[in-house]
Amino acid sequence: MKALIPTAESTAGAGMNDATARIAEQPLVWHRTRPISCRVNGQQVGSIQVPIGLMMIDFLHEYLNLTGSRLGCGQGICHACVVILDHPDGSCEEVRTCITGAHFFDGKQVRTIEGHATRNAQGEVVEPSAIQQKFLEHFSFQCGYCTPGFVNAATILLEKLKQQPIARDQVESTIGAGLGQHICRCTGYVGYYAAVKDLVLNTPGLVKDVKV
Numbered sequence: 001m002k003a004l005i006p007t008a009e010s011t012a013g014a015g016m017n018d019a020t021a022r023i024a025e026q027p028l029v030w031h032r033t034r035p036i037s038c039r040v041n042g043q044q045v046g047s048i049q050v051p052i053g054l055m056m057i058d059f060l061h062e063y064l065n066l067t068g069s070r071l072g073c074g075q076g077i078c079h080a081c082v083v084i085l086d087h088p089d090g091s092c093e094e095v096r097t098c099i100t101g102a103h104f105f106d107g108k109q110v111r112t113i114e115g116h117a118t119r120n121a122q123g124e125v126v127e128p129s130a131i132q133q134k135f136l137e138h139f140s141f142q143c144g145y146c147t148p149g150f151v152n153a154a155t156i157l158l159e160k161l162k163q164q165p166i167a168r169d170q171v172e173s174t175i176g177a178g179l180g181q182h183i184c185r186c187t188g189y190v191g192y193y194a195a196v197k198d199l200v201l202n203t204p205g206l207v208k209d210v211k212v
């Protein structure tokens with residue numbers, strides 16, 4: 001396809017001055033950048049110059065080569081793209097990276113799906129996290145596209161229960177509240193919910209009136 005923006009050569013004969021020609025030679029897309037630095041999975045990242053408005057999922061994929069966070073809907077609905085944002089007070093929350101700019105995370109601490117399993121010195125996974133293991137045992141996923149989001153959501157839920165154990169009759173509703181915004185197009189959710197319930201009921205200290 002022919003360039004729609006006039007070039008220096010094409011404008012010279014049309015009587016445009018040099019300044020106009022120079023402007024026409026600018027790239028079609030030009031981004032202003034700002035630095036970002038943050039901690040990702042315990043590692044300091046940056047300072048890196050990235051375009052203002054770059055979404056966090058693109059920062060993870062294109063700048064850090066962390067491609068485990070999934071771009072699903074891209075509109076903040078499916079939650080496949082969530083990461084864990086760790087706050088200085090020890091609390092944490094999910095953040096949807098498809099609708100949150102990378103610069104929101106400047107100076108903050110983030111966990112992605114790549115940070116859950118135990119790795120050896122070569123960076124190879126040697127042991128999945130407890131929730132990853134339970135998802136495997138319960139055959140919780142099919143294509144696995146939604147799984148990183150479910151792992152992050154379930155991890156946050158477990159960490160909250162460690163701080164604030166619940167009663168036995170609150171287990172199902174608490175799991176529903178913790179995972180309920182995550183969409184899975186394959187499995188009908190049963191395997192995910194069963195795995196988390198299994199882990200919650202069999203991890204000491206998460207449910208007040210259950211002895212493990």
Ligand code: FES
Binds near residue numbers: 078079
């Ligand atoms: S991809 Fe982010 S919420 Fe769906």
Ligand code: FES
Binds near residue numbers: 142144146185
């Ligand atoms: S396992 Fe395929 S979308 Fe959830």
